[in-house]
Amino acid sequence: MTASVDLADFLPAYLAEVEELLDSAHRHLLAVEASARRGAAHPKAVRELFRALHTIKGLSAMVDVEPIVSISHWMETSLRQADQAGGRLPEASVEPLMEGLRAVEQRMRQLASGKPAAAVPSGLLERLEALESSTTAPGTSRPVAAVLDETLALGSKLTPTEREQLTASAGGRRPVRVDFIPGAERAAKGVTINSVRERLAALGDLVKVVPLSGPVPGGGSLTFVLLLSTEAADAVLLDAAGGEPALVRPLAGEQAPAPVPAVSTPARLDGDLDEEPEETRRGSGTLRVEVSRLDEALERLAALVVNRSRLQRAVADLTAAGAPTRELRAILQENARQLRDMRAAILRLRMVRVGDVLERLPLLVRGLRRATGKAVRLELDVGDAELDKAVADRLMPALVHLVRNAVDHALESPEERRAAGKAPEGLVRLACHAQANGFVELLVRDDGRGVDGAAVAKRAGAPTPRTEDDVLELLCRPGFSTRESVTATSGRGMGMDIVRRIVVDQLGGELRMETRPGVGTTFRLRVPLTITLLDAIVFECAGGRYAVAVSCVEELFEVDASRVVRPPGGRGVALVERRGQAVPLVWLERLLGQGTAVAADAVPARALLVRQRGELVAFGVGRLLGQQEIVLRPLEDPLVRVPGVSGATDLGDGQPTLVLDLPTLGASRRSGGGGREERAT
Amino acid sequence: MSVLHVVFKVDGAEYVLPASNVLQMESFNGATPVPGAPAHVAGLVQVRGRVIPVVDARRRFGLPPVERSLDTRVVVGQLGSRVVGLLVDSAREVLKVDPGLFKPPPPLVTEGAQGFVKAVAQVGPRLVMLIDFPRVIGEETPDGDAGH
Numbered sequence: 121m122t123a124s125v126d127l128a129d130f131l132p133a134y135l136a137e138v139e140e141l142l143d144s145a146h147r148h149l150l151a152v153e154a155s156a157r158r159g160a161a162h163p164k165a166v167r168e169l170f171r172a173l174h175t176i177k178g179l180s181a182m183v184d185v186e187p188i189v190s191i192s193h194w195m196e197t198s199l200r201q202a203d204q205a206g207g208r209l210p211e212a213s214v215e216p217l218m219e220g221l222r223a224v225e226q227r228m229r230q231l232a233s234g235k236p237a238a239a240v241p242s243g244l245l246e247r248l249e250a251l252e253s254s255t256t257a258p259g260t261s262r263p264v265a266a267v268l269d270e271t272l273a274l275g276s277k278l279t280p281t282e283r284e285q286l287t288a289s290a291g292g293r294r295p296v297r298v299d300f301i302p303g304a305e306r307a308a309k310g311v312t313i314n315s316v317r318e319r320l321a322a323l324g325d326l327v328k329v330v331p332l333s334g335p336v337p338g339g340g341s342l343t344f345v346l347l348l349s350t351e352a353a354d355a356v357l358l359d360a361a362g363g364e365p366a367l368v369r370p371l372a373g374e375q376a377p378a379p380v381p382a383v384s385t386p387a388r389l390d391g392d393l394d395e396e397p398e399e400t401r402r403g404s405g406t407l408r409v410e411v412s413r414l415d416e417a418l419e420r421l422a423a424l425v426v427n428r429s430r431l432q433r434a435v436a437d438l439t440a441a442g443a444p445t446r447e448l449r450a451i452l453q454e455n456a457r458q459l460r461d462m463r464a465a466i467l468r469l470r471m472v473r474v475g476d477v478l479e480r481l482p483l484l485v486r487g488l489r490r491a492t493g494k495a496v497r498l499e500l501d502v503g504d505a506e507l508d509k510a511v512a513d514r515l516m517p518a519l520v521h522l523v524r525n526a527v528d529h530a531l532e533s534p535e536e537r538r539a540a541g542k543a544p545e546g547l548v549r550l551a552c553h554a555q556a557n558g559f560v561e562l563l564v565r566d567d568g569r570g571v572d573g574a575a576v577a578k579r580a581g582a583p584t585p586r587t588e589d590d591v592l593e594l595l596c597r598p599g600f601s602t603r604e605s606v607t608a609t610s611g612r613g614m615g616m617d618i619v620r621r622i623v624v625d626q627l628g629g630e631l632r633m634e635t636r637p638g639v640g641t642t643f644r645l646r647v648p649l650t651i652t653l654l655d656a657i658v659f660e661c662a663g664g665r666y667a668v669a670v671s672c673v674e675e676l677f678e679v680d681a682s683r684v685v686r687p688p689g690g691r692g693v694a695l696v697e698r699r700g701q702a703v704p705l706v707w708l709e710r711l712l713g714q715g716t717a718v719a720a721d722a723v724p725a726r727a728l729l730v731r732q733r734g735e736l737v738a739f740g741v742g743r744l745l746g747q748q749e750i751v752l753r754p755l756e757d758p759l760v761r762v763p764g765v766s767g768a769t770d771l772g773d774g775q776p777t778l779v780l781d782l783p784t785l786g787a788s789r790r791s792g793g794g795g796r797e798e799r800a801t
Numbered sequence: 802m803s804v805l806h807v808v809f810k811v812d813g814a815e816y817v818l819p820a821s822n823v824l825q826m827e828s829f830n831g832a833t834p835v836p837g838a839p840a841h842v843a844g845l846v847q848v849r850g851r852v853i854p855v856v857d858a859r860r861r862f863g864l865p866p867v868e869r870s871l872d873t874r875v876v877v878g879q880l881g882s883r884v885v886g887l888l889v890d891s892a893r894e895v896l897k898v899d900p901g902l903f904k905p906p907p908p909l910v911t912e913g914a915q916g917f918v919k920a921v922a923q924v925g926p927r928l929v930m931l932i933d934f935p936r937v938i939g940e941e942t943p944d945g946d947a948g949h
Contacts, residue, residue: 711836713836755845755852757853757854757883757885758939759839759842760842760854762836762837763837764836764837765835765836765837770847775830775831775833775846775847778833778835778845
């Protein structure tokens with residue numbers, strides 16, 4: 121047997137699928153809870169939740185993860201009762217179900233990290249079982265439910281090959297389930313499981329025989345379920361199984377009315393045995409692709425883009441040398457357009473819906489509600505906005521921090537809110553709008569107490585800030601916390617620091633804050649749609665080549681040396697007039713720390729105008745080499761993950777070229793003097 | 802059972818690294834410096850489509866710089882999910898070493914080498930030093946020298 125090898129092969133797909141189902145289960149359980157709190161039923165969500173758990177159970181049985189099979193089985197059982205009660209679930213049932221989902225999730229994580237799934241936590245199954253009996257409407261016959269459980273459990277007894285055999289409906293065959301109930305009477309007539317098995321095998325492909333124990337309608341306690349793929353008519357099959365009380369039920373397509381009415385009523389929940397995967401049911405041809413494959417496609421495109429710029433240079437040289445290159449240039453232009461289209465297509469592939477990314481936030485808020493005792497409502501208004509997967513993955517922790525802060529710090533207790541004349545329930549709202557030139561804006565707004573700038577300054581030991589930007593600056597200081605004591609959910613004093621690092625340093629975006637005392641606070645995050653492919657300005661500086669994203673440069677201008685002003689005692693900081701204001705002019709060479717002593721009064725020929733935390737700064741550069749499309753490779757290794765460098769790219773010479781993040785570079789070098797060089801040995 | 806090791810030279814001394822930790826050896830055509838990176842990082846190089854940081858072994862060992870030559874190599878090592886290059890004077894040999902030959906380095910070596918040498922082995926007439934690769938490239942911290 122190669123069971124372990126098989127498991128390893130299936131595991132990634134299994135984990136991915138169950139993770140998706142868990143998300144759906146969480147979502148629907150939250151919806152059920154919301155209805156339960158209003159005392160209303162939510163049959164659709166109950167059914168979806170049931171469906172998710174049922175599929176999780178089936179998949180887990182296939183890869184033989186017993187603890188998850190048990191947990192999902194008992195959750196499913198209690199949900200069946202809820203469904204029979206018209207989609208009504210007592211509010212008290214939600215927590216054990218939540219606990220069940222958490223237990224499944226934990227085991228998924230264990231499997232993902234190569235460990236075996238832990239046994240079911242003690243007491244959990246009992247609590248779930250207790251739910252079942254508590255939700256059982258009086259009069260519902262227990263045996264029927266038990267038989268149905270077995271029906272569903274059948275799905276999990278099949279190996280993938282058997283499943284395939286059963287559902288491969290070649291040549292007019294269809295999958296059929298025949299229930300044979302043995303008995304002394306029938307055995308006397310020569311109708312035994314052996315004879316039935318033989319006769320059915322002659323009528324089609326007998327895939328599996330599963331004995332089931334448990335009370336059956338006939339009064340016995342044992343049923344043989346024979347699963348086969350056949351073209352024979354139901355009547356023929358029934359005859360082969362010795363006639364009534366045997367049952368013949370088709371397994372695919374339209375479910376034939378089951379002969380026993382008691383069975384057909386709750387049967388609406390039972391997925392057909394040949395469960396379609398969730399995707400095909402959702403239809404509309406969705407495909408799940410591993411990110412690594414998308415990355416690979418992007419790498420290939422990167423190589424093409426690089427090659428094109430080489431080609432372009434070669435043609436330019438030819439042209440300069442007087443060669444007839446008109447046609448070549450036309451082809452090159454066409455090629456450029458094709459590459460742009462290709463790039464757009466690949467970018468679209470990498471886009472995920474913001475709504476999907478935020479799927480977990482309601483769950484987070486629910487947990488916070490319980491932990492803080494505050495009444496909170498989360499509103500998501502994200503429409504159809506999309507983001508590159510890489511951006512979305514990085515952004516998520518920042519959003520979690522902001523939402524957590526909003527509930528934990530910003531929102532008042534219901535009593536405080538009432539006293540302030542507000543609705544007792546606090547509101548956290550997350551909105552998302554696509555913006556022009558490749559940016560997306562996300563807003564995290566709360567209607568809490570607002571940020572008290574003076575108090576923040578006092579705590580930070582800084583002078584009272586004048587603007588909201590200054591307050592934010594203080595909040596984002598590493599280690600800053602507005603809380604006296606560390607609470608369970610936040611107050612570790614690292615939240616905003618991390619948020620800014622993600623939004624500004626990692627993603628090259630912008631973070632702003634608007635706050636009004638007593639009214640609430642809004643955090644505004646502006647992040648690029650994608651961080652992998654971008655238009656860049658390439659220039660030379662201090663003998664090296666660098667690139668910078670076009671999107672972060674407001675303007676590129678020639679510096680008129682006669683108009684550069686040097687305030688006395690400004691340590692060489694020059695000012696240049698731009699857009700009617702005095703803008704600091706910084707030699708990029710000095711910031712990069714590799715300039716061989718630039719004369720103090722030298723003036724760069726060109727400068728890039730950049731907005732740095734809302735203020736304009738001009739960075740003096742050497743020669744401009746042009747604008748081109750680049751593929752950004754983030755620098756993941758801690759040795760080279762430095763503020764101000766967003767990654768590297770290949771401009772076609774086989775050497776990495778640094779892609780600078782000028783706003784961060786300027787800010788980090790100005791405030792901390794770089795920090796790193798001093799400490800390094 | 803002897804284990805394959807890659808041998809490389811820095812300032813005349815011979816060091817080894819288990820071959821299983823080495824992805825490849827590349828000649829060196831210069832690295833792109835990264836401003837703000839630790840001083841022992843020579844910069845970035847591109848190796849088979851991948852951008853990796855390169856640690857200058859001489860600078861790391863506190864040795865004077867030399868002119869790079871045709872012999873200069875980047876030993877590309879794998880450390881968990883990280884891939885980091887080590888810039889050495891030369892590297893052209895693979896040597897089978899019986900793990901039993903490795904002895905703890907004499908205290909004097911330990912101090913002088915700041916813990917970069919994990920063990921020494923006498924292989925025939927030669928004395929080779931097994932380097933502590935994670936330590937040389939600077940473990941988890943970007944500075945890599947938080948420990949001393």
